[in-house]
């Protein structure tokens with residue numbers, strides 16, 4: 672029997688947010704690749720396993736080692752959040768081809784939305800969401816800015832921010848053309864998680880001199896901080912939609 676390499680959506684850090692499938696497959700793997708941090712939060716589920724930090728290897732060496740380890744049994748990679756957005760593991764998945772199996776998980780944006788108890792789209796308030804990171808927008812003269820992505824009706828979900836907050840907020844204020852809600856979700860799913868809800872006009876003062884994005888640190892790794900911007904963050908849903916749906920959708924359901 673040939674074994675597989677499981678890329679398990681590990682969620683933002685809290686093992687309680689693992690899917691049952693991911694937990695079962697992790698239990699079957701003796702060899703686990705994981706970014707630092709997960710070795711602490713997932714300690715109980717990792718007991719007795721052989722742990723590796725994937726980023727310590729050059730690509731070809733990593734693929735070679737994983738293939739050697741596969742001879743003895745399945746191998747797991749813990750993928751922060753999951754593979755859907757900003758995952759560093761795509762090249763590894765591609766190189767392993769049929770040997771790779773991807774298991775979905777809870778993204779940091781899902782966990783932040785749950786903390787806020789807010790859906791990120793809302794009829795009549797936010798009609799679309801844009802996920803972006805200023806790190807990956809590019810630097811060329813035609814590269815879009817965060818301000819270009821901001822416009823009324825858009826929920827903007829900003830990963831791996833590397834722009835000083837006052838500058839970022841000024842760009843967003845221009846794009847939205849008005850003051851709107853913003854939430855800073857820091858280390859969601861970890862014991863010291865923190866969420867700051869403010870508006871574009873108040874967030875800078877509210878955050879003060881705290882460096883939530885590691886911009887003053889020599890550590891080049893992106894901070895575990897997600898920004899969510901949009902009017903659905905503080906809007907109340909219109910309950911008349913409930914009855915509208917009941918009359919126009921569910922009443923006609925034939926239960927087939």
Ligand SMILES: C[S@@+](CC[C@H](N)C(=O)[O-])C[C@H]1O[C@@H](n2cnc3c(N)ncnc32)[C@H](O)[C@@H]1O
Nearest residue numbers: 683752757778779830831858859893895896897
């Ligand atoms: C390389 S991306 C990985 C995203 C991951 N695939 C996901 O779906 O959550 C890293 C960025 O995701 C966000 N992030 C990841 N984990 C987080 C957490 N626990 N709390 C807040 N933001 C987090 C931050 O913006 C961080 O800079």
